[in-house]
Amino acid sequence: MAHQDDIDLPTGEQAAFELACERYGFSTRQFEITNFVDDTSGAHGRFVTVRRYGGRAQSYHADSVGQWVKEFEVDLTCRFFK
Secondary structure (H helix, E strand, C coil): CEEHHHCCCCHHHHHHHHHHHHHCCCCHHHEEEEEEEECCCCCCEEEEEEEECCCCEEEEECCCCCHHHHHHHHHHHCCCCC
16 A cells, blocks of 8 residues: 555545544554546445544445545544544
8 A cells, every 4th residue: 555645646636635644643554545437346436445543444335526535534533534
């Protein structure tokens, strides 16, 4: 997996990710992100996986612009990544 700074996220998604992390007291450097396309299963589309270093990971369906960041923020609210 690559560090989040190495992933080519759309500018708006990158900014929203950074703001969500800041809002909940995290640094973006605490996470690694993978960005992939799944064309092999029934769940076609783009996915983003966020993993906290030394901790949990979650994958988000990212076909709607920015939707995965909203779901990531819900997980931060629920303390999923603590």
